[in-house]
Amino acid sequence: MDNSNWSHVGTSATKFVLDPNKPTMNLGSLNDNSRDDEICRVVLHEFGHALGCVHEHQSLAADIHWDEEKVIADAKRLYHWDEDKTRTQIFGKELDATMHSAFDPSSIMCYMIPPEWTKDGRGINENLALSETDISFIRKAYPFRTRNTGRLSVSPDIRQPYPPLALNSKIIEFDPPYPLPPRIILGLTLLDAAKTANIRVRVHTLSQSQRSNKSFTLNLDAWADTELYNAAATWLEFARSEVNFEVGQFDTTDNRSFEDRQPSAEGNFRRDMQHVDFPPGKYAEAPNVTVWLNALDLSKDFNWRIRAAARNVTTSGFDVVIESWDNTVVYSASAAWVACPRNHPGVASGTVSSSAHRKWFPPRLANGGRVKFDIPFDRTEPKVFIALNELDMDNSRNFRVKVSADKIDDKGFNWHGDAWADSILYTVGADWIAFG
Incomplete structure (x- = not known):
């Protein structure tokens, strides 16, 4: 059983998941004992990916001074990630993104970043809900609530x-x-x-x-x-x-x-x-x-x-x-x-x-x-x-x-x-x- 949380981003699901019996999203960390705030955070984050949103900390607008050696070591110890996966999930910039806002550390799409992971000691708290920028951005990217000409x-x-x-x-x-x-x-x-x-x-x-x-x-x-x-x-x-x-x-x-x-x-x-x-x-x-x-x-x-x-x-x-x-x-x-x-x-x-x-x-x-x-x-x-x-x-x-x-x-x-x-x-x- 896959206990991790992940989702294909937007229409990439149609490119990489050709088998209709295979999932395009996984919420493996959630169970009957999960806290409501944790369920909210995970579901909003993964559905953000499904709607086409990338990680906020990997945005072209993000300016985070990573302590890469510390992050790689902690990710291996905590998540069992190798260096390549850490670089893909945390450090890499999403160069394919065609729309982006100014960097929003309150975004549901931003990972929690401990202060010790950055060289300047500036971390980011765990976000549990949509930020105003999240809401505004999705409104710009998706069709109107009223869909027909009227x-x-x-x-x-x-x-x-x-x-x-x-x-x-x-x-x-x-x-x-x-x-x-x-x-x-x-x-x-x-x-x-x-x-x-x-x-x-x-x-x-x-x-x-x-x-x-x-x-x-x-x-x-x-x-x-x-x-x-x-x-x-x-x-x-x-x-x-x-x-x-x-x-x-x-x-x-x-x-x-x-x-x-x-x-x-x-x-x-x-x-x-x-x-x-x-x-x-x-x-x-x-x-x-x-x-x-x-x-x-x-x-x-x-x-x-x-x-x-x-x-x-x-x-x-x-x-x-x-x-x-x-x-x-x-x-x-x-x-x-x-x-x-x-x-x-x-x-x-x-x-x-x-x-x-x-x-x-x-x-x-x-x-x-x-x-x-x-x-x-x-x-x-x-x-x-x-x-x-x-x-x-x-x-x-x-x-x-x-x-x-x-x-x-x-x-x-x-x-x-x-x-x-x-x-x-x-x-x-x-x-x-x-x-x-």
Whole structure:
């Protein structure tokens, strides 16, 4: 039995282990009596190798003044290593490494180095957990948590914009597949519909129990006499293992019939609201909550004014709100939401609105600005997902609006909330969430 700990580094396992019955990693020193901290140290270290990380003390950036004679003698006495193995495991530099950080003595990939092994008496303690540099480096080297593009448009992805069609769908394949069907939230990013009928549009998919681990069907639909020329949506996928994220959906028809007018609320606002409870102890502080509109049924007879938002967010829950104002008639609407811990590594989120930059009147076709991340991402180009959460449009023209993000870098991105042709856009807003 091999009582040593080792692992092939990254894809070298496919080069040197040709027999599928032979291991690519060995955790031979661990047993039922091993301490938790020792298990943690060994597993993290060896899986670091499996992910492609080399020994930190052998990094090109490391500057360790070895007492080689002492190290060789101790390694032979303690580990039964010959001189060649000691030089390979301790002294040799990993010249094949294509990415490296500044030397990090706190890295899980660094051996413990007794002070007497160095000529200047500077040793390195045994590291039992991932360092900040370890976490940052792996984020740079590996793909995003959200693996798929998360964008689909009726035109040109499904059909041409004319003639208008009510039912539009496409199968979205997960690449790679998930072990189990993921949780999905959807948001509208673009709508182009005729003013001659009520604005009835929704983006939806099958229920959780009907989804596959390999794909899902995304539907961008209208109904009744609504004329839908184009629509687009974004989505987020969350594996079952991503327990830090809570997701959900609020539909006003859960509380009232579409025939019932929105209930009165404060002042000029009418509001549908649902309280969401988080699992007990889920969040240590109030999380960030992103809310996206994903279905609308608005009367054609009045201006289209609607907003979805998270209110009264605490560690135990929040209120998801869909509201309108003035004489707008909302027969129904729905919104998706995702909650994420504040300062969660590799995630940022926020809200943008044209109202932050200008008054609602006069209307403008082009709106937007620059969003600056509170903390820059490790990656040079994180993924940004943005969808509508606020609209104020004139019903005398066709309903045309879209939100998007571009010029994305590690420090921020540009957002756009635009209408086109003769549409009249007073206010547009969106929620966004970024991963990097």
